[in-house]
Structures are given as structure tokens and as C-alpha cells.
Amino acid sequence: xxxxxxxxxxxxETQSVVLCHEGLPLDSGETLGPITVAYETYGTLSEKRDNVxxxxxxxxxxxxxxxxxEGARKPGWWDCMIGPGKGFDTDKYFVLCSNNLxxxxxxxGPSSIDPATGKPYGLSFPVVTIRDMVNLQARLLDxxxxxxxxxxxxxxxxxxxxxxxxxxxxxxxxxxxxIAASHEHSPQQIAFxxxxxxxxxxxxxxxxxxxxxxxxxxxxxxxxxxxGHITYLSDSGMxxxxxxxxxxxxxxxxxxxxxxxxxxxLRHQGQSFVERFDANSLLYLxxxxxxxxxxxxFPSLTEAFERARGPYLLIAxxxxxxxAPEQVKTIAxxxxxxxxxxxxYEISSDYGHDAFLLDYARQEPLVRPFLARVYEAAEGKxxxxxxx
Amino acid sequence: xxxxxxxxxxxxETQSVVLCHEGLPLDSGETLGPITVAYETYGTLSEKRDNVxxxxxxxxxxxxxxxxxEGARKPGWWDCMIGPGKGFDTDKYFVLCSNNLxxxxxxxGPSSIDPATGKPYGLSFPVVTIRDMVNLQARLLDxxxxxxxxxxxxxxxxxxxxxxxxxxxxxxxxxxxxIAASHEHSPQQIAFxxxxxxxxxxxxxxxxxxxxxxxxxxxxxxxxxxxGHITYLSDSGMxxxxxxxxxxxxxxxxxxxxxxxxxxxLRHQGQSFVERFDANSLLYLxxxxxxxxxxxxFPSLTEAFERARGPYLLIAxxxxxxxAPEQVKTIAxxxxxxxxxxxxYEISSDYGHDAFLLDYARQEPLVRPFLARVYEAAEGKxxxxxxx
Numbered sequence: 113x114x115x116x117x118x119x120x121x122x123x124x125e126t127q128s129v130v131l132c133h134e135g136l137p138l139d140s141g142e143t144l145g146p147i148t149v150a151y152e153t154y155g156t157l158s159e160k161r162d163n164v165x166x167x168x169x170x171x172x173x174x175x176x177x178x179x180x181x182e183g184a185r186k187p188g189w190w191d192c193m194i195g196p197g198k199g200f201d202t203d204k205y206f207v208l209c210s211n212n213l214x215x216x217x218x219x220x221g222p223s224s225i226d227p228a229t230g231k232p233y234g235l236s237f238p239v240v241t242i243r244d245m246v247n248l249q250a251r252l253l254d255x256x257x258x259x260x261x262x263x264x265x266x267x268x269x270x271x272x273x274x275x276x277x278x279x280x281x282x283x284x285x286x287x288x289x290x291i292a293a294s295h296e297h298s299p300q301q302i303a304f305x306x307x308x309x310x311x312x313x314x315x316x317x318x319x320x321x322x323x324x325x326x327x328x329x330x331x332x333x334x335x336x337x338x339x340g341h342i343t344y345l346s347d348s349g350m351x352x353x354x355x356x357x358x359x360x361x362x363x364x365x366x367x368x369x370x371x372x373x374x375x376x377x378l379r380h381q382g383q384s385f386v387e388r389f390d391a392n393s394l395l396y397l398x399x400x401x402x403x404x405x406x407x408x409x410f411p412s413l414t415e416a417f418e419r420a421r422g423p424y425l426l427i428a429x430x431x432x433x434x435x436a437p438e439q440v441k442t443i444a445x446x447x448x449x450x451x452x453x454x455x456x457y458e459i460s461s462d463y464g465h466d467a468f469l470l471d472y473a474r475q476e477p478l479v480r481p482f483l484a485r486v487y488e489a490a491e492g493k494x495x496x497x498x499x500x
Numbered sequence: 501x502x503x504x505x506x507x508x509x510x511x512x513e514t515q516s517v518v519l520c521h522e523g524l525p526l527d528s529g530e531t532l533g534p535i536t537v538a539y540e541t542y543g544t545l546s547e548k549r550d551n552v553x554x555x556x557x558x559x560x561x562x563x564x565x566x567x568x569x570e571g572a573r574k575p576g577w578w579d580c581m582i583g584p585g586k587g588f589d590t591d592k593y594f595v596l597c598s599n600n601l602x603x604x605x606x607x608x609g610p611s612s613i614d615p616a617t618g619k620p621y622g623l624s625f626p627v628v629t630i631r632d633m634v635n636l637q638a639r640l641l642d643x644x645x646x647x648x649x650x651x652x653x654x655x656x657x658x659x660x661x662x663x664x665x666x667x668x669x670x671x672x673x674x675x676x677x678x679i680a681a682s683h684e685h686s687p688q689q690i691a692f693x694x695x696x697x698x699x700x701x702x703x704x705x706x707x708x709x710x711x712x713x714x715x716x717x718x719x720x721x722x723x724x725x726x727x728g729h730i731t732y733l734s735d736s737g738m739x740x741x742x743x744x745x746x747x748x749x750x751x752x753x754x755x756x757x758x759x760x761x762x763x764x765x766l767r768h769q770g771q772s773f774v775e776r777f778d779a780n781s782l783l784y785l786x787x788x789x790x791x792x793x794x795x796x797x798f799p800s801l802t803e804a805f806e807r808a809r810g811p812y813l814l815i816a817x818x819x820x821x822x823x824a825p826e827q828v829k830t831i832a833x834x835x836x837x838x839x840x841x842x843x844x845y846e847i848s849s850d851y852g853h854d855a856f857l858l859d860y861a862r863q864e865p866l867v868r869p870f871l872a873r874v875y876e877a878a879e880g881k882x883x884x885x886x887x888x
């Protein structure tokens with residue numbers, strides 16, 4: 113398998129389609145349309161159209177989950193997990209990933225042109241939710257004539273979309289793999305997002321979201337990403353990676369340039385993010401995260417899962433303090449209380465929250481047999497596979 | 501005792517003295533002087549001058565540790581611990597607290613007037629270290645004719661000053677109480693400070709530190725404080741205090757004003773900090789924290805403590821993830837390895853790092869007998885009390 117991996121998917125291309133010409137009704141009460149959706153697919157759709165893995169991306173991800181774009185220096189964000197012989201094996205499964213509503217990688221978001229004005233939406237873009245994003249993905253499945261997916265999966269925000277899928281469209285989801293996510297944003301998670309938003313909005317170059325055609329809030333967005341990035345790493349991982357090592361100097365500089373490797377690393381992360389991400393999209397996507405609460409409309413989390421079907425695989429990482437193991441375990445317990453089938457794994461890792469993007473060697477052995485079991489059940493006894 | 505507490509210290513006043521007319525040599529190699537030092541004292545100095553408790557403040561604290569200033573809405577920052585009948589009992593002890601070098605509450609810092617130019621120092625103020633701050637405190641003790649202190653104590657940055665005291669001036673310290681501090685700043689702690697600094701410096705109103713006489717970097721400083729404040733609270737404490745409760749609205753607003761109580765609270769914390777703190781001081785003090793490394797000049801932490809004398813009381817809080825119990829425990833172990841007397845307590849609390857300012861009811865019973873023991877040893881057999 114590992115030999116196959118070096119081949120990988122090779123070059124891939126993002127496709128796009130315009131949907132919701134008559135408008136997508138949003139949680140806010142507004143209606144948005146038409147909506148362009150960017151997506152990529154890897155592998156081959158089976159004749160029965162029953163081998164679809166819907167991959168949902170995290171905050172700063174996009175449709176480009178795997179393979180290479182022409183001229184790119186890096187492959188897609190989950191290339192370590194998606195490809196021939198990999199965890200999500202494209203020799204067997206048809207993997208679909210779409211950019212989320214509100215994003216900036218091809219799907220309609222605040223940086224897109226509003227057809228009504230011919231100008232970028234900016235803050236006139238409606239605030240969207242995880243549920244809105246999932247509803248748009250369902251429209252994409254309709255367009256692709258995919259009645260249901262073998263599994264829906266994702267880490268971080270992607271995990272929240274996966275959770276929302278099972279509750280919103282139980283009949284279209286045969287199984288769910290949730291990695292490093294929570295069923296509702298905690299006050300600490302909201303707090304970090306609020307700091308990121310305030311950092312962006314404090315930058316005069318943000319200009320109330322009307323900055324397209326200018327450099328935009330580069331400094332504010334950089335700070336926002338720096339604070340986010342700290343929450344993606346673990347304390348122990350940072351100790352291992354940086355310690356108190358100095359960057360390009362032998363002794364303290366006694367100034368405010370930069371002394372420590374960790375400072376240099378964070379500044380670099382902030383700056384490179386500015387080159388690739390839209391500040392308004394960060395506002396919208398972070399707000400969607402904060403609004404996420406799977407229990408909305410239900411008396412309890414357990415009752416939210418009563419409609420859900422098919423087995424759940426839930427994965428947490430020991431050193432992830434942003435979406436801590438305890439939060440993932442809470443989801444597993446609620447699914448079981450609702451009579452569902454939930455398998456929970458805590459992977460020991462010092463990568464922190466970022467582990468879901470990095471620690472493929474330990475995710476693969478969990479994902480692969482889970483998928484095989486669901487797929488065989490689907491092939492063998494289609495009707496039965498839908499029952500809990 | 502609790503009855504006495506309601507009386508408290510009443511009104512207190514900050515005093516100040518100008519020291520180091522010939523300059524204080526700093527770790528950076530620069531020399532700074534004259535230096536104004538603001539300080540407060542509570543209780544009565546004994547005839548033997550042997551009942552002094554030197555209290556060191558945290559990042560945003562000052563000399564006003566206890567009692568009330570005329571017209572103030574709050575008492576000093578550690579009023580719960582200092583006063584007649586309290587943990588640091590002013591009926592028995594003479595408590596001294598001075599504003600740290602680089603601060604903005606009366607001791608010379610970047611917002612002070614540089615006598616050489618007649619203008620505020622701004623960024624021409626030299627970068628100072630925890631050791632520089634302690635050296636200045638030693639000059640203050642000289643001025644007050646206090647040969648040694650019964651105990652030196654503090655939480656957070658104050659705890660680092662206390663640690664530095666024992667290593668730098670072992671002959672002047674009879675005991676040490678360190679609360680929620682570490683012997684060196686970890687990469688995660690540095691990272692959060694760097695985000696705060698970048699938030700300030702990203703604000704155009706910061707103007708390279710030359711903003712005195714203007715409004716200054718209000719937005720940047722607010723963001724800096726917000727991120728700091730998150731690190732002072734625990735996830736569980738935030739759950740208890742805020743949960744996902746909305747602020748002044750019944751349902752999500754689908755906008756970027758504010759939805760959640762925790763957002764409102766953080767913004768308020770940021771804004772009120774801006775009214776009371778100097779942005780450049782935050783840069784300088786956070787840099788001093790990041791530079792702090794007690795092992796500097798020693799082969800190991802254990803060897804750093806070989807010169808230290810007198811018993812140590814070390815207190816950590818279970819939910820403090822900024823200066824986590826493990827870090828405090830590391831200090832206790834090193835002291836013991838060096839042959840010293842270290843007592844370590846972990847207080848179960850969901851207040852996070854802020855617990856050292858709030859959870860007096862559980863700190864008092866640890867501090868009081870420790871102080872009594874040291875004081876009696878000092879009274880009974882002065883020479884012996886200095887020996888380990």
C-alpha cells in the first residue's frame with residue numbers, strides 16, 4: 113500500500129457548478145442564489161453510485177483535498193489520507209470534497225461578485241451556518257445524482273459538517289467519521305474566534321469588509337491566524353518543535369524584532385495565510401463555527417441523534433485542547449444513548465488539533481476497516497445497512 | 501478573623517522614591533537612571549525589621565496591592581489576601597509591594613518622561629528583564645533599610661520575580677511563596693505574548709511606540725488583552741460562567757456585533773484594560789516574561805537553586821493551563837534535588853490561572869501556617885532560619 117502511496121493521485125482539477133438559481137433558504141431567514149460550488153472528485157463512482165465518501169474541510173481548507181494542482185508546491189490538504197491505497201482509498205471509493213459556502217476557494221462567499229450589484233458581497237453577504245453549508249452540499253449531491261454517501265467525514269469544522277449531515281439528512285448518510293470536532297462550540301472556542309474577528313476588524317484596512325481591490329487587512333488577518341495557529345498546536349508539541357531556541361541569533365536581542373523560533377514560525381504562519389485567505393471569509397466561517405450547536409431544535413444531544421443512522425467512527429487526539437477528547441467522547445456517548453453505533457478512539461499524539469491533518473499513520477488503521485465494514489454491509493444487504 | 505477582614509486596610513496611598521541616580525546596569529548592557537519607584541506598604545515594620553513580606557505583582561498589576569485608593573471602585577489587586585487577619589496578615593507583617601520596572605503605575609517605564617529628552621521614552625526605553633526588576637526592588641529595600649525579607653511572594657509574573665529573588669539574593673530571602681508561575685517561559689506562553697505584541701504593533705495608532713498625547717493603539721491593545729484574558733480562564737470555568745448564553749438577544753443576530761455573553765465579556769475586558777494600561781508597557785513586560793529563564797548562567801534548574809535558602813511554598817491550580825501545575829511541580833522537584841525545602845500544593849479550582857487572584861479561601865490556609873513557621877523560626881533562632 114505504501115508503495116502505491118508514492119504515486120498518489122497526480123494532477124487534479126477543481127470543478128465548479130452553479131446551483132440554487134432560485135435561492136437557498138438560509139438559517140438567518142435570508143435566501144442566497146445563485147451559488148457557485150467548487151468541488152473535486154477522486155476515484156471512480158461505482159455503477160450503483162454507492163461508494164461515495166463526502167469529505168468536509170476545516171476552516172481554512174477548500175475543495176482541493178488531495179492530489180496536485182499544476183505548479184503548486186503542496187498537494188491538497190488531506191493528501192496523506194486520500195488516494196490510491198490510502199485511508200480513503202480511491203481505488204475503491206469515489207471521494208468528493210466541495211468548498212464550503214462562505215469560503216474563498218471557489219464557492220460563493222463574501223469575496224464573490226454579487227450578481228445584483230456586480231461588486232463583491234463584502235459584509236452584504238448573509239451570515240451562514242454549518243447547516244446552510246450542509247444544505248448546499250446536499251444540492252451538490254442532487255446535481256451529481258448521488259442519492260446517498262457511504263460515509264461523510266471531516267476533521268475540525270469538517271467534523272461538524274459531518275455531524276450535521278447525520279442529523280439533517282439521515283437517509284442519505286450510511287456512516288459518519290468525525291475527527292477532532294465538537295457538537296457545539298464552547299465558550300473558549302467562541303472566545304478564540306472572537307479574538308480573531310476583532311483582530312481583523314481592528315485593522316483600518318478591513319474598512320468594514322469593503323477592501324476588495326486593495327491590500328486588505330493584512331496585519332489584522334495575520335494576527336487572527338497567529339492566535340488560531342496556537343490553538344492548533346499542543347504545548348508539548350511546541351516544546352518538542354521549538355523549545356526556547358532562538359531564531360537567527362546567539363543571544364537575546366533586547367528588542368521587539370524576534371528572538372525565538374516560535375515567534376518566527378507564528379509570524380510566518382500569519383503572513384503566508386494572508387497570501388491565501390480572505391479576511392471576510394474568516395469572519396463568516398468562524399461565526400458559523402460559533403453558531404454550531406447540534407442540539408438546536410432538540411431537547412438534548414441524545415435526541416438530536418435519534419434520527420441519525422449508520423455507524424459513527426469518532427476520533428480524538430490526546431493533546432488536542434481546542435477540540436478536546438472529552439468533547440468527542442461526549443458525542444459518542446450521546447449516539448449510544450440514542451441507540452446508535454459509535455466507536456470512539458483517542459489517538460495518543462502531541463500534534464495537538466493539527467494531528468487530524470498530520471497523523472495519517474494512526475488514522476488510517478481506524479478508518480480503513482470501518483469503511484470496509486460499512487461498504488461490505490452496503491454491498492451485501494443494502495436495505496439492512498441503513499438500519500441501526 | 502473573617503470579622504476583621506470586613507474592616508480591611510481602609511484607604512492607602514502610593515508612595516514613590518527616585519533611585520539609581522547613577523544608573524541601574526541592565527541585562528541588556530544598557531544603564532538606566534534615575535528610576536522612580538512607586539510602592540505601597542501595609543502594616544507596621546517590626547523593630548527588628550524582620551517581618552517584611554515583599555509582594556510582587558503580575559503583568560497588569562501595580563504597587564497598589566491592597567486597601568482602597570480615594571474614589572476607586574475596586575481595592576488593590578490582592579486585597580483578598582492582604583490585610584488585618586487575612587492570609588498576609590498586616591496585624592503581624594509589614595507588606596511591601598512596588599510597581600515593576602517597565603510598568604505604567606508609577607515606576608519608570610516606556611510612558612515615563614526621559615530626563616535626557618523631556619519626552620516619553622517610548623521605544624527608546626531599554627528592554628528590561630525579570631532580573632532587572634528584582635535588582636531594582638533590591639535597591640528599594642536598601643533605601644527602606646530592609647536587610648532581608650521574611651518572604652517574597654507573587655503569582656504569575658510575580659511568582660517569577662519571587663523565584664528570581666531566591667537565586668539572585670539568597671541572603672536577603674528567608675522564604676519564598678510562588679503561585680502559578682514557571683521557571684522559564686514555554687514556547688506556548690511566548691506564542692501568546694507574541695500575538696499580543698503583534699496585535700498592538702499592527703495598530704497604526706501605535707506609531708512605533710510614539711503615541712503619547714494621542715489616543716494610542718486602543719484597538720490593538722484591546723485585542724492583545726482579549727487573547728491574554730482567555731489564557732487566564734479555564735475552559736470549564738468559562739462553561740460555568742458563560743456557557744453558550746446569548747447577550748441581550750433572544751436568538752442569533754446573524755451579524756458581527758455580538759451574540760454570546762463570552763464575546764461581550766471579552767470585549768469589555770479589552771476595552772477596560774485600554775483605559776488603564778499602557779500599550780508599550782505591555783510590550784516590555786511581556787518581553788521580560790518571555791526572556792525569563794531561571795537556568796540562565798546555570799547548567800541546570802537544580803543548580804540554579806543550589807544557592808537558594810529558606811523554605812519554598814509552591815501553589816498551582818488544577819485548571820490553570822497557562823502556568824500549569826506540571827510547571828510548578830517541576831520547580832518544587834528542582835528545589836528538592838538541590839537539597840532545599842519545597843512544599844507543593846495543587847488547589848482544585850476551575851478559575852484557571854486567575855485563581856491566584858480569586859481563590860483566597862484556599863490559598864490562605866496554606867500561606868498562613870507557612871508564614872507563621874518561618875516567622876517563628878526567624879524570631880526564635882535568627883541564624884538558624886537562614887540555613888536550609
